[in-house]
Amino acid sequence: MKRRMFLLAGLVLPLLIGISFAQESRHFYNVDSEKRIEGIIREINMEPRYRGSAPFLVIKLESLDTHTVYNVEISPAWFFAMDVHKGEDMEVLGSFYQSDRREPGIIAREIRFRGETFLLRDKHGFPNWRGGQKGRKGHRRGKKIKK
Amino acid sequence: MTKKNFLFFYIPLTGFLIIFFVFSFLNRAYIQGRVKALVDEQLLATAGILKVHFSRLLEAEYAPDEIFALFPEEEDIYYMALLDESGKLLGWRSRFEGYLPLTDEMIGERRSWIIESPVGRIFNAITSFSLSGEKKYYLYLGYSLKNLEEMMAHSRNNFYLILALIFGVGVLFSIGLYRFQLNYVEKKRELDEEKKEKKRYQEISALTSGVAHEIKNPLNSLALLFEWLHKRAAPGTGEKIAYGKEEIRKISKIVDQFSTALKPIDLHKETFSLTEIISEARSSIDISSREKDVNIRFPQNDDIVMSADKGLIRQAVLNLISNATEASGRGEVKIRAEKVKGRTVLSIQDFGRGMTEDEKKHIFEPFFSTKTSGMGIGLYIVKKIIDAHQGKIRVESEWGKGTTVIVEIPGG
Numbered sequence: 001m002k003r004r005m006f007l008l009a010g011l012v013l014p015l016l017i018g019i020s021f022a023q024e025s026r027h028f029y030n031v032d033s034e035k036r037i038e039g040i041i042r043e044i045n046m047e048p049r050y051r052g053s054a055p056f057l058v059i060k061l062e063s064l065d066t067h068t069v070y071n072v073e074i075s076p077a078w079f080f081a082m083d084v085h086k087g088e089d090m091e092v093l094g095s096f097y098q099s100d101r102r103e104p105g106i107i108a109r110e111i112r113f114r115g116e117t118f119l120l121r122d123k124h125g126f127p128n129w130r131g132g133q134k135g136r137k138g139h140r141r142g143k144k145i146k147k
Numbered sequence: 148m149t150k151k152n153f154l155f156f157y158i159p160l161t162g163f164l165i166i167f168f169v170f171s172f173l174n175r176a177y178i179q180g181r182v183k184a185l186v187d188e189q190l191l192a193t194a195g196i197l198k199v200h201f202s203r204l205l206e207a208e209y210a211p212d213e214i215f216a217l218f219p220e221e222e223d224i225y226y227m228a229l230l231d232e233s234g235k236l237l238g239w240r241s242r243f244e245g246y247l248p249l250t251d252e253m254i255g256e257r258r259s260w261i262i263e264s265p266v267g268r269i270f271n272a273i274t275s276f277s278l279s280g281e282k283k284y285y286l287y288l289g290y291s292l293k294n295l296e297e298m299m300a301h302s303r304n305n306f307y308l309i310l311a312l313i314f315g316v317g318v319l320f321s322i323g324l325y326r327f328q329l330n331y332v333e334k335k336r337e338l339d340e341e342k343k344e345k346k347r348y349q350e351i352s353a354l355t356s357g358v359a360h361e362i363k364n365p366l367n368s369l370a371l372l373f374e375w376l377h378k379r380a381a382p383g384t385g386e387k388i389a390y391g392k393e394e395i396r397k398i399s400k401i402v403d404q405f406s407t408a409l410k411p412i413d414l415h416k417e418t419f420s421l422t423e424i425i426s427e428a429r430s431s432i433d434i435s436s437r438e439k440d441v442n443i444r445f446p447q448n449d450d451i452v453m454s455a456d457k458g459l460i461r462q463a464v465l466n467l468i469s470n471a472t473e474a475s476g477r478g479e480v481k482i483r484a485e486k487v488k489g490r491t492v493l494s495i496q497d498f499g500r501g502m503t504e505d506e507k508k509h510i511f512e513p514f515f516s517t518k519t520s521g522m523g524i525g526l527y528i529v530k531k532i533i534d535a536h537q538g539k540i541r542v543e544s545e546w547g548k549g550t551t552v553i554v555e556i557p558g559g
Contacts, residue, residue, distance in 0.1 A: 027245070028228075028236075028239060028241065028245050028246070028247035028249070029245045029246060029247065030247075030249070030250075031248070031250055032250050032251050049244065049245075050244040050245070053244050056244075073245070076244075095245075107245050121245075121246075122265065124246075124248045124262070124264070125245060125246050125247070125248065126243060126246050126248075126264055126265050126266075127243055127244050127245065127246060130243050130244070130246075130265070130266070131265045131266055
């Protein structure tokens with residue numbers, strides 16, 4: 001009885017406050033599983049990935065060598081201010097994960113697109129749109145920051 | 148500033164600053180270490196509380212994601228994750244999209260560590276717990292050290308501020324001390340010079356007094372002899388003997404002046420009217436001033452009473468008015484006497500040619516004169532008299548416009 005009361009208090013209080021969050025994505029940026037993929041954009045989507053965050057630009061990228069299709073999570077759409085079209089080439093460096101139900105996925109850290117390189121996260125996976133890479137020359141929303 | 152002075156004043160200051168810096172640095176490092184240790188303990192305690200909640204919820208068969216959803220968002224907890232015994236991630240959440248700086252090597256013996264991130268340093272802790280002694284889990288927590296860093300930054304800023312203040316005050320103090328030392332050295336040098344000058348003056352005085360005394364006796368005999376000769380002079384020689392007598396009288400006068408100038412002053416103070424003294428002095432040189440067409444003006448009715456040596460003051464006033472009359476050429480001399488803050492102030496102004504800067508420097512020295520006649524000891528004696536009264540005398544003069552001599556005597 002005592003245990004149940006304790007559990008009830010622990011569970012109900014946060015719910016009453018109404019502040020709780022959990023990410024839609026079950027995957028985090030795992031630096032141990034970084035992978036570089038070069039492929040062709042097959043599909044462009046806007047998906048809610050993390051609770052409380054703006055919809056993300058997510059593309060399906062077909063690998064040039066294995067023809068595997070990857071779900072590539074780029075960044076919030078407002079951050080990556082480039083028009084992306086199907087059939088264009090893109091090279092992605094990011095954290096690879098295997099989804100149970102969908103295609104394998106990649107959380108992108110660095111993108112080479114139309115000859116330019118974009119850094120979306122730092123080497124530990126911290127998102128640049130949340131203050132990462134501050135003070136870096138040329139850093140603006142979605143602009144290239146190195147060639 | 149010489150190198151020696153620099154070393155004398157700034158090496159102790161620099162040494163003090165270094166000691167302060169080292170002491171403060173070590174002290175700060177120690178406090179920081181202690182604070183970090185306390186934070187470490189505090190955060191591990193927080194992890195311990197969370198572990199209890201997690202274990203109870205897991206035993207109640209809540210899924211990891213459900214458990215995370217139940218915990219309210221804490222501002223200082225950046226991320227948290229639950230892992231099973233093999234290190235497989237069961238559930239997690241993060242304030243920053245997808246950011247969970249967890250690598251395989253972190254799971255193991257390591258208990259806590261700190262990482263740098265764009266939002267400041269993050270305290271990371273991995274602790275294990277078991278459910279009823281069976282299944283083992285790991286709880287991974289990332290805790291913001293923003294408050295600690297702010298506190299450290301505040302402490303660092305205070306440290307530099309105090310260092311700068313000490314440096315500023317130290318420099319000011321050193322400058323003050325250096326100036327004080329310079330003044331002291333300068334005063335000591337002046338005193339030494341004054342002492343030497345006094346000694347030299349005493350020696351010269353003694354010698355000159357002796358010479359004057361030795362001259363006076365034969366001069367008296369010579370004066371008597373010329374007097375005797377004058378009475379018995381052959382016709383036609385009287386004029387030449389009279390000339391000789393006059394020359395002896397001049398020599399005698401010079402010797403008398405010397406004696407007066409060298410004689411130490413012994414004050415006999417009495418209360419008298421300075422106004423009267425000035426009027427008397429003016430009258431005594433009235434004839435010579437009229438001859439020179441100089442108008443001596445003393446438009447003062449107030450009676451200025453003072454306490455001093457009347458004879459000496461009379462002599463000084465006479466000398467000053469006489470000098471001014473001679474300097475004026477044709478024109479006027481203005482005399483003014485007044486009481487200012489308990490002092491008697493006398494000013495005598497002429498409208499003669501004035502003095503050069505060099506003349507002003509030497510005007511009170513013995514045997515210095517800008518005139519063709521006179522020995523140049525008048526103003527020297529005046530200064531001696533004023534000094535004996537603890538007074539001050541100064542000259543204001545402009546070339547081509549005239550000169551004002553101002554005398555101040557304390558008391559009255």
